[in-house]
Amino acid sequence: MTTPASLTIATADERHRPELEQLWTMFRHEMSAFTGTLPDERGRFRQERLDAGLSEPGWSAHVFRLGPHPVGLAVLRGLDAEERVISSFFVAHGARRSHAGRVAVTELTAAQPGRWAVAFQERNDVAARFWRTVASGIDPQCSEEQHDVPGRPDLPADSWVRFSVL
Numbered sequence: 001m002t003t004p005a006s007l008t009i010a011t012a013d014e015r016h017r018p019e020l021e022q023l024w025t026m027f028r029h030e031m032s033a034f035t036g037t038l039p040d041e042r043g044r045f046r047q048e049r050l051d052a053g054l055s056e057p058g059w060s061a062h063v064f065r066l067g068p069h070p071v072g073l074a075v076l077r078g079l080d081a082e083e084r085v086i087s088s089f090f091v092a093h094g095a096r097r098s099h100a101g102r103v104a105v106t107e108l109t110a111a112q113p114g115r116w117a118v119a120f121q122e123r124n125d126v127a128a129r130f131w132r133t134v135a136s137g138i139d140p141q142c143s144e145e146q147h148d149v150p151g152r153p154d155l156p157a158d159s160w161v162r163f164s165v166l
Contacts, residue, residue, distance in 0.1 A: 016061070026090065066095055069095075074104060075089075084109075143161070
């Protein structure tokens with residue numbers, strides 16, 4: 001594994017929408033393996049969280065780059081609340097194992113110290129391993145609990161990892 005020396009993280013705005021929408025499609029396509037979600041009649045996945053990240057108070061969207069290449073995204077919410085949430089997070093396959101995801105989580109959460117939470121589907125082995133490893137690396141006292149997925153009784157409960165950033 002190599003350290004992503006050229007990883008940059010930009011807080012996104014409307015200028016970043018085209019690249020974020022491309023990354024969002026890859027993210028939602030990958031997640032559809034665990035949720036069964038299908039694209040709409042135009043071939044697009046719902047993107048309310050991405051839209052909120054670009055426009056709503058207490059939300060933010062971020063794009064990750066390795067050199068000039070957009071390789072990932074994060075949508076954060078609750079930035080004006082006691083507990084902040086990593087609402088969406090994605091790193092393209094070609095950038096995985098470079099520590100880009102771990103570096104991005106560490107930098108994004110360090111910029112907003114306090115309580116953080118992230119949910120994932122247990123069936124997504126890669127995400128489960130990633131989030132447990134990253135959260136315990138940031139906070140050895142991190143906790144985990146299960147919660148039903150709102151509006152999706154057909155899905156197994158989400159696993160939520162909670163951790164503190166000092």
